[in-house]
Structures are given as structure tokens and as C-alpha cells.
Amino acid sequence: MYLNKLTYVVALALVFPALANSQTTQIDEEELSILRQQIEKLQQRLTELEQIQRQQEQKIVQADLSQQSKDTDIETEVEEKRTVSFGGAIRTNYSYTSYDDDSKNRGGDFDFDIFRINMDVNIDDVFLAGEIRFFDxxxxxxxxxxxxxxxxxxxxxxxxxxxxxxxxxxxxxxxxxxxxxxxxxxxxxxxxxxxxxxxxxxxxxxxxxxxxxxxxxxxxxxxxxxxxxxxxxxxxxxxxxxxxxxxxxxxxxxxxxxxxxxxxxxxxxxxxxxxxxxxxxxxxxxxxxxxxxxxxxxxxxxxxxxxxxxxxxxxxxxxxxxxxxxxxxxxxxxxxxxxxxxxxxxxxxxxxxxxxxxxxxxxxxxxxxxxxxxxxxxxxxxxxxxxxxxxxxxxxxxxxxxxxxxxxxxxxxxxxxxxxxxxxxxxxxxxxx
Missing domain, CATH: 2.40.160 (Porin)
Structure with a gap:
């Protein structure tokens, strides 16, 4: 777009002095023909520059897409080598005992036991394992x-x-x-x-x-x-x-x-x-x-x-x-x-x-x-x-x-x-x- 604007600016710059002089001197047909030819050449050149610019922009976009594709492939490869799994348990407990009179009078007791989380990770050939337990x-x-x-x-x-x-x-x-x-x-x-x-x-x-x-x-x-x-x-x-x-x-x-x-x-x-x-x-x-x-x-x-x-x-x-x-x-x-x-x-x-x-x-x-x-x-x-x-x-x-x-x-x-x-x-x- 900016090259089209530049075309008009240059054309005006070339025409303006001639128009200014036309107030005092009549421009013959030969000079106008030469001026038109120069403007046409300039427009052709600007069109070539625009094409070159578009080609460069396309190369940059293609390079970015290629790099993004490589990054995605790398991330996918890492994810394929890494596996993560979680598990766990929630447990409750009821007990009735011979040695706790208060508990016997209540008919036993029902309590929370544990909440636990297990984790297993495998990255390449190295694996990790862990278990954490939460009690009251x-x-x-x-x-x-x-x-x-x-x-x-x-x-x-x-x-x-x-x-x-x-x-x-x-x-x-x-x-x-x-x-x-x-x-x-x-x-x-x-x-x-x-x-x-x-x-x-x-x-x-x-x-x-x-x-x-x-x-x-x-x-x-x-x-x-x-x-x-x-x-x-x-x-x-x-x-x-x-x-x-x-x-x-x-x-x-x-x-x-x-x-x-x-x-x-x-x-x-x-x-x-x-x-x-x-x-x-x-x-x-x-x-x-x-x-x-x-x-x-x-x-x-x-x-x-x-x-x-x-x-x-x-x-x-x-x-x-x-x-x-x-x-x-x-x-x-x-x-x-x-x-x-x-x-x-x-x-x-x-x-x-x-x-x-x-x-x-x-x-x-x-x-x-x-x-x-x-x-x-x-x-x-x-x-x-x-x-x-x-x-x-x-x-x-x-x-x-x-x-x-x-x-x-x-x-x-x-x-x-x-x-x-x-x-x-x-x-x-x-x-x-």
C-alpha cells in the first residue's frame, strides 16, 4: 500500500513543476509524452518492488510456521516420553472394642481414616513414585x-x-x-x-x-x-x-x-x-x-x-x-x-x-x-x-x-x-x- 502512495507522490512531484510553468509557458505534446513515459516506468518499478516485498513477507510467514511446527513436534515428542498418573484413596473406619467403655456405650465409633494421593511419573527411562497421606x-x-x-x-x-x-x-x-x-x-x-x-x-x-x-x-x-x-x-x-x-x-x-x-x-x-x-x-x-x-x-x-x-x-x-x-x-x-x-x-x-x-x-x-x-x-x-x-x-x-x-x-x-x-x-x- 505504501508503494502505491509513493507512486502518486512522485508523479505529482514530477508534474507539479510543469503545471506551475504552464501558467506562463505552454507545454507542447512532446514534453507531455515524455513525462507520461517516465511516470509509467516509475509505476512499473514500484510494482516490481511490491512483488519483492510480498515474496519476502511470505518467506517470513513460512519460516514462522515451520518453526512453530518444529516446536510443536518437540513438545509432542517430550509429551510422548512423559507419562503422569495419579491415584489415591479415601477411607473411613468403624470400631467396637472391649477395652473402651465409653465407646461400647455409644455402640462403637465411626471415624475418618485417611485421604491419600499416589503419583507415578515416567520420563524417558526414569520413573518417580510417591504417596502422601492426610489424617485428621x-x-x-x-x-x-x-x-x-x-x-x-x-x-x-x-x-x-x-x-x-x-x-x-x-x-x-x-x-x-x-x-x-x-x-x-x-x-x-x-x-x-x-x-x-x-x-x-x-x-x-x-x-x-x-x-x-x-x-x-x-x-x-x-x-x-x-x-x-x-x-x-x-x-x-x-x-x-x-x-x-x-x-x-x-x-x-x-x-x-x-x-x-x-x-x-x-x-x-x-x-x-x-x-x-x-x-x-x-x-x-x-x-x-x-x-x-x-x-x-x-x-x-x-x-x-x-x-x-x-x-x-x-x-x-x-x-x-x-x-x-x-x-x-x-x-x-x-x-x-x-x-x-x-x-x-x-x-x-x-x-x-x-x-x-x-x-x-x-x-x-x-x-x-x-x-x-x-x-x-x-x-x-x-x-x-x-x-x-x-x-x-x-x-x-x-x-x-x-x-x-x-x-x-x-x-x-x-x-x-x-x-x-x-x-x-x-x-x-x-x-x-
């Missing part, structure tokens, strides 16, 4: 790690990872886990490095090094060292201290080495896995190392048809300045365990498929656990859970009848001296998405 009384991370699969047989995890010990992933089927969970020896998660190696088609080796527990050890930057999902020791329990008190002498586990070796085989139509687990590490106070701890277990899991059986024997010891008791923490709650003890668990479960409306699966089970030979000479801890787990779409519900003695969350503590057997009927309803 605390918020805590169960696990959070990055991982890499070198191949189908070799995996490495870094962060708050599972501690491979005993029957995996759980040594139980019920909502309460086994007695080992309250000793920090089932479904435990700590901060460190875990390597999983499939040696052969039958042999599996897991090796871990854990710098400290998931809250940073004895001097972790947290408000409450009991705000955690997994049970860990948090202090030395002096004789004069209350069983549920915050420990006056805080300690934490550190530099723990862990190994689990398992062998998978089939005999007489029964799929079995037998294995052994071992862990050893140090105990550190606020200023210096104060002791060591060790644990080992032998375990066997077998399934045939719809049956599942688990058997495990475990021993642990905290060697800390001759202490007979250690303080533990979890669920925003302090408790006490013997510094040394043995544990035996036995589980039997049967799972069958059904087609009852939305109900697709049922599992019935009995989980038995006993903790004995305690260093503080307290009475044995016993817990037996008979239950039914029901799956209906996203709903998963536990119906548990618990019989226990000196068992946390069932009217007692792991260092109790009661000879009374307590009971708890529990229903946990969860929607998993």
Missing part, C-alpha cells in the same frame, strides 16, 4: 523415590524407599498388619538407596543402604518425630519414663545395610518362595553414636489354587548402652518396645471370585502373630485377626475380628504386662481410585 492429626509421606530400570532384571531406587525385609510386600492380609509392623519390621520405608537384582529365573536379591529414617534421623527438621507412617525407634526408654511419653533421650537409626535373598520354585503344584532377610546399622544420639541394631528373618510364602500361606520367624536386637526398652513413634503417637525380642507369624488366606452385583472378589483370612522372649521381661504380645476382605469396583472393605494381648491399638502396648485378652471388631471402608 497429621500429614505424612509413605514413600517418595526416583528409579531406573537398567533392564528387566536390574532396578535401582533412590529416596524414601521400601525396606526389603521378610515376606513382601506384606506379611499379613488384614487392616492391622502383623505384630512385626509395630516393631518396624513390616512395610517399613526409610531414606536411602535400594538395588533390586533378579539373579536367575528363580533367585531374587535386594540390597539397600539407608542413611537414616524417613524423617531425617535423630536431628531431622520436623515438628514431631512421631508423625510418620512407618514405625521407627526415636529414643531410649528410661525405666522411670512413661510408656507413651516423648523420650527424654532421643536417638535414631543411621547407616543401615539391608539384604533380602529369595528363591522361587514350584513343587507338587505349589508355588513357593523361601528367603532370608538381614539388616544391621548404627544408633546415633544427638552428639555421638550410642549403639547398634540388628535383625534377621527367615520366611516362606506358598500359594496353590486360591490358597495363600505365609510363615515367618524374626529376631531383632537394639544394643544401646544396656537399655532394655526403646521408644518408637508412628501415627503421631509414641510407644515402647523391648530392646530385644523374637517374633513368629503365621497367615492363611483363601480368595475366590464372585458375581454378586458389584462384588467381584472375596478373601477370607486368619493372621496370627506372637512376640516373645523380650529383653525387658514383659509379657508376650499376641494378636490374632480373623477377617474378610471384600472388593466391589473401587471399594475395598476389611471386616476384622481382632483378639489380642499387649498389642498396640487393641487396648495395650508391646511392653504391657496384662494377662487380659482384648477384642476389637473393625470395619474399614476405602474407595481406591
Amino acid at each position: 492429626y497429621m500429614t505424612t509421606i509413605k514413600y517418595a523415590y526416583a528409579g531406573y530400570d537398567f533392564n528387566d532384571d536390574w532396578q535401582i531406587l533412590l529416596g524414601i524407599t521400601p525396606v526389603p525385609f521378610g515376606n513382601r510386600p506384606y506379611n499379613s492380609q488384614n487392616w492391622f498388619f502383623s505384630t512385626n509392623y509395630y516393631l518396624g519390621l513390616e512395610d517399613d520405608h526409610d531414606l536411602g538407596l535400594l538395588v533390586r537384582r533378579k539373579l536367575t529365573d528363580n533367585w531374587q536379591l535386594d540390597l539397600g543402604f539407608f542413611k537414616n529414617d524417613e524423617l531425617g534421623g535423630v536431628d531431622g527438621f520436623v515438628d514431631n518425630r512421631a508423625d510418620r507412617y512407618s514405625y521407627d525407634i526415636v529414643g531410649i526408654r528410661a525405666v522411670e519414663e512413661g510408656i507413651f511419653a516423648e523420650p527424654e533421650t532421643p536417638v535414631g537409626e543411621y547407616n543401615t545395610f539391608n539384604g533380602r535373598l529369595a528363591y522361587q520354585f514350584n513343587a507338587l503344584g505349589i508355588n513357593s518362595q523361601i528367603g532370608a532377610s538381614l539388616l544391621t546399622g548404627g544408633i546415633h544420639g544427638t552428639d555421638e553414636k550410642v549403639g547398634d541394631y540388628h535383625a534377621w528373618a527367615i520366611h516362606w510364602e506358598a500359594d496353590w489354587d486360591n490358597w495363600l500361606m505365609q510363615l515367618q520367624h524374626t529376631q531383632y536386637e537394639y544394643d544401646v548402652n544396656g537399655a532394655t526398652r526403646m521408644a518408637v513413634g508412628a501415627y503421631s503417637f509414641f510407644d515402647t518396645i523391648a530392646a530385644e525380642a523374637k517374633s513368629t507369624t503365621f497367615n492363611l488366606a483363601y480368595t475366590f471370585s464372585v458375581d454378586w452385583g458389584p462384588i467381584s472378589s472375596l478373601q477370607i483370612y486368619n493372621n496370627y502373630g506372637l512376640v516373645y522372649d523380650k529383653s525387658d521381661r514383659s509379657r508376650d504380645t499376641l494378636m490374632n485377626v480373623t477377617g474378610l476382605a471384600l472388593s466391589a469396583g473401587g471399594l475395598y472393605t476389611y471386616f476384622d475380628v481382632v483378639t489380642a494381648r499387649n498389642q498396640p491399638f487393641v487396648g495395650g502396648t508391646a511392653v504391657g504386662d496384662s494377662d487380659e485378652t482384648e477384642h476389637r471388631f473393625n470395619i474399614n471402608v476405602g474407595y481406591y481410585f
